[in-house]
Amino acid sequence: MARKNRNPVGKNVDPEAQKKKTRTLTLKSSDGQEFSISESAAVLSIAIENMVEDDCAGGVIPLPLVDGGTLARVITYLNKHAEDGASDEEKRKFDEEFVSGMEMGVLFDVVLAANYLDIRGLLREVRRRIADRMKNKSVEWVRKTFHIESDFTPEEEEQMKKEFAWAWEGVDSDVDD
Amino acid sequence: MGGNSRIGIPWSDLPRELVERIADCLDTETDVLRFRAVCSSWRSSTTPFKKFPSTPLKLPFPFQAGGTSRVKHKGAYFSLAERTVYGVQLPESKEPSFWLVKIERSGDGKLRILNTVSDSQIKILPETQLPKLLNTLDFRIYEVCKAYTLRYTNPAKPKQNYEYKCVKKVVVSGDVKNDKYVIMAIDDVNKLWYIKSGDEKWTMVRDNCGSNNFLDVVNYKGQFYGIDVWGGTWVFDPMFNSTKITYNICRPASKRHLVDLYKGELFLVEEVTDKDKRVCTCYNFDDGCQCRFPRTPVRNTAVEITISRIDKGREEWVEEKTVDNQIIFIDRYICFRTEEKKAHYHDNDNYGYDDTWDYGYNYFECDCGVSSDDDAGTVDNFVPSDDVKLKFRGLHGHNTGVCDFATGKIGSLLMYPEYADIFWPPPSWLSSS
Structure with a gap:
C-alpha cells in the first residue's frame, strides 16, 4: 500500500522521484508469498510501472506467473539497481555475480520472469548468460542440460548434416608446389 | 532442474522471442548452427547465421591503381578469403586433448x-586422402578466431590463385544486415589502404603527420585501430580520418601486434628482435649500414616479448606484468588468445585444469614470410633432434617460438612438445576416415 511521505525533500531532488523511493508496493508471487519493495525499485519493471500508472496497484500486485523463489531473486536485482549512489561499475559487477552462480533451472525461471515483468537489463544479462553456457557445447550437451528431445524429421536431419559438413577443396595443392 | 517442474514448461517451449534473442547472443557460425540443431522449435524461431560478406568479394588488384601495367596481371583481382581457427577436441582421451586448425574458406565455399603454423595447405599422404566431407557434428569444435587474407586470382590463368604474400594484414568490418563492407589492408611496404562497398579502387590512408607506416591494424569494437612503426596508436573514424591516441614508444620493436586480449580490452604485443638490438656505429642505420654491426646475420627473430595496455590518462602503452593464464597466438594474420583452461574444454561448466599447462602466459609466433630451410632462422638457434623433426615435420623450419611470460624465456616451439602437440600432427581420424 502506498504510504504518504512527509519526509523533507532535498532541494535539487525531484519530489516525485523522492516519493517513489519511500513509497512501498507489495508484490505477490504465484505461490502466495508477499514481498515489499520500494516503488522506485519496482518500476524498473516496465510491466509493474504500467500497473502502477494505470492505478491497478491498489494494495497488492499479483504476479501469477512468478513463483516466490524467483520473485525474491528479481527483487534483489531491482533493489540493487534502484540503490542510491550505486555506480555503473558496481551494478555491472553485481549483475555479473548475480547470474554467475545460477543453475540452468533458475536461469530459466529468471529469464521468463524478466520477460514477463519486462525488466530489460535483467533480461539482457540472463539471456547472455544462457547463450554463454551454450557456447562451444555440443548439441547433445545442450539437449541434455536443457531437457530437450530432438524432434526433427529425417529430412531435417539430412538437411542439418549438410550444414555441418566441411567440404574440402579438391586435393589439388596450391599453386606451384 | 527445479524451474521446469515449477513452471511446467520445458526449455523447448520458451517464448519464440526469447529463443530468438538468446540466439542473438551467439556470435559464431558454429554456435548458431548447433543452436538451430537442438529442436524444431528453436530452429523455427531463429534465422540461419548470416555469412558476411554474403557473396565472394572481388577487390581491385593491385593496391596502387595502375601500379602494374604488366600484361600478365590483366584481369587479375584480389579475392577475399576468410580464415578461421578452430579448436577441435580429439575423440581419443589422450594428450593433447585438442588440436588447433586453420580453415580457409574462399569465395566458392570450399x-x-x-x-x-605454416599456413600451407595440409597435404595428407596419397594413400590416406582427406574425407570429402567432414561432419562437424561428429566432433567437438569451437571457433577461436577469424581473420582474412587476399588471394590473387587471375581468370586467364585459373591455376594462379594463391595467397598474396605482399599484404601484411587484412581487416574487415561491415554492416552485416546491409552487406556493406569496409576493408583495411597493410601492404608490403607498411602502407595502410582501405576500400569500401562500391569503391573501384583502394585508397591510401591520408598521410597524417607522415605516418603512413603501419605494423598492424585491427577491428576493435567496430572501429579500426592501427599501430605505426614508431609505436603510435591511431584510431580511424568512418571517414578514415585518424586520431592519434598514444604517444610513440621510445624503444624500437620490429613487430607490433594489437590484440583484443581479454576482457574486451585492446593490448599490444611487441617483439623486440635481434635487429632492434643491433647497434650500428655508422649513421646509415638500415640498408646503407657500412659497419655491419653485429657481424652475425640478423634474422629478425624475437629476443624479447612484452605485453602492454593503454593507460588512457597518460596516452601511452604501459607494460603489463601480471596477466591471467592464457595462451596468445600471433602470426602474420591472426592474433588470438585462448584461456588455457578453455583449451582443455569439457562438457561441463567447470573447465578441467591440468597442471602440466601451468606455464602462465605463453606466446607463439610464426613468421612464414621468412620461413627458411631446415635449421637456419629458427628461434634461439635450437636444433631439434631428427626424431623431433620427423614428429613435428609440419612445424619445423617456420621460425615459430614460444615465450613463457612468467620467466621471459623464449625458445623454439619444438622445444615444447606439449605445445607443439596442439598443432601437429593432424589427428589420425582426419586422415584415415
Missing part, C-alpha cells in the same frame, strides 16, 4: 585445411 575449404582448405591449413597448417596453423
Whole structure:
C-alpha cells in the first residue's frame, strides 16, 4: 500500500522521484508469498510501472506467473539497481555475480520472469548468460542440460548434416608446389 | 532442474522471442548452427547465421591503381578469403586433448585445411586422402578466431590463385544486415589502404603527420585501430580520418601486434628482435649500414616479448606484468588468445585444469614470410633432434617460438612438445576416415 511521505525533500531532488523511493508496493508471487519493495525499485519493471500508472496497484500486485523463489531473486536485482549512489561499475559487477552462480533451472525461471515483468537489463544479462553456457557445447550437451528431445524429421536431419559438413577443396595443392 | 517442474514448461517451449534473442547472443557460425540443431522449435524461431560478406568479394588488384601495367596481371583481382581457427577436441582421451586448425574458406565455399603454423595447405599422404566431407557434428569444435587474407586470382590463368604474400594484414568490418563492407589492408611496404562497398579502387590512408607506416591494424569494437612503426596508436573514424591516441614508444620493436586480449580490452604485443638490438656505429642505420654491426646475420627473430595496455590518462602503452593464464597466438594474420583452461574444454561448466599447462602466459609466433630451410632462422638457434623433426615435420623450419611470460624465456616451439602437440600432427581420424 502506498504510504504518504512527509519526509523533507532535498532541494535539487525531484519530489516525485523522492516519493517513489519511500513509497512501498507489495508484490505477490504465484505461490502466495508477499514481498515489499520500494516503488522506485519496482518500476524498473516496465510491466509493474504500467500497473502502477494505470492505478491497478491498489494494495497488492499479483504476479501469477512468478513463483516466490524467483520473485525474491528479481527483487534483489531491482533493489540493487534502484540503490542510491550505486555506480555503473558496481551494478555491472553485481549483475555479473548475480547470474554467475545460477543453475540452468533458475536461469530459466529468471529469464521468463524478466520477460514477463519486462525488466530489460535483467533480461539482457540472463539471456547472455544462457547463450554463454551454450557456447562451444555440443548439441547433445545442450539437449541434455536443457531437457530437450530432438524432434526433427529425417529430412531435417539430412538437411542439418549438410550444414555441418566441411567440404574440402579438391586435393589439388596450391599453386606451384 | 527445479524451474521446469515449477513452471511446467520445458526449455523447448520458451517464448519464440526469447529463443530468438538468446540466439542473438551467439556470435559464431558454429554456435548458431548447433543452436538451430537442438529442436524444431528453436530452429523455427531463429534465422540461419548470416555469412558476411554474403557473396565472394572481388577487390581491385593491385593496391596502387595502375601500379602494374604488366600484361600478365590483366584481369587479375584480389579475392577475399576468410580464415578461421578452430579448436577441435580429439575423440581419443589422450594428450593433447585438442588440436588447433586453420580453415580457409574462399569465395566458392570450399575449404582448405591449413597448417596453423605454416599456413600451407595440409597435404595428407596419397594413400590416406582427406574425407570429402567432414561432419562437424561428429566432433567437438569451437571457433577461436577469424581473420582474412587476399588471394590473387587471375581468370586467364585459373591455376594462379594463391595467397598474396605482399599484404601484411587484412581487416574487415561491415554492416552485416546491409552487406556493406569496409576493408583495411597493410601492404608490403607498411602502407595502410582501405576500400569500401562500391569503391573501384583502394585508397591510401591520408598521410597524417607522415605516418603512413603501419605494423598492424585491427577491428576493435567496430572501429579500426592501427599501430605505426614508431609505436603510435591511431584510431580511424568512418571517414578514415585518424586520431592519434598514444604517444610513440621510445624503444624500437620490429613487430607490433594489437590484440583484443581479454576482457574486451585492446593490448599490444611487441617483439623486440635481434635487429632492434643491433647497434650500428655508422649513421646509415638500415640498408646503407657500412659497419655491419653485429657481424652475425640478423634474422629478425624475437629476443624479447612484452605485453602492454593503454593507460588512457597518460596516452601511452604501459607494460603489463601480471596477466591471467592464457595462451596468445600471433602470426602474420591472426592474433588470438585462448584461456588455457578453455583449451582443455569439457562438457561441463567447470573447465578441467591440468597442471602440466601451468606455464602462465605463453606466446607463439610464426613468421612464414621468412620461413627458411631446415635449421637456419629458427628461434634461439635450437636444433631439434631428427626424431623431433620427423614428429613435428609440419612445424619445423617456420621460425615459430614460444615465450613463457612468467620467466621471459623464449625458445623454439619444438622445444615444447606439449605445445607443439596442439598443432601437429593432424589427428589420425582426419586422415584415415
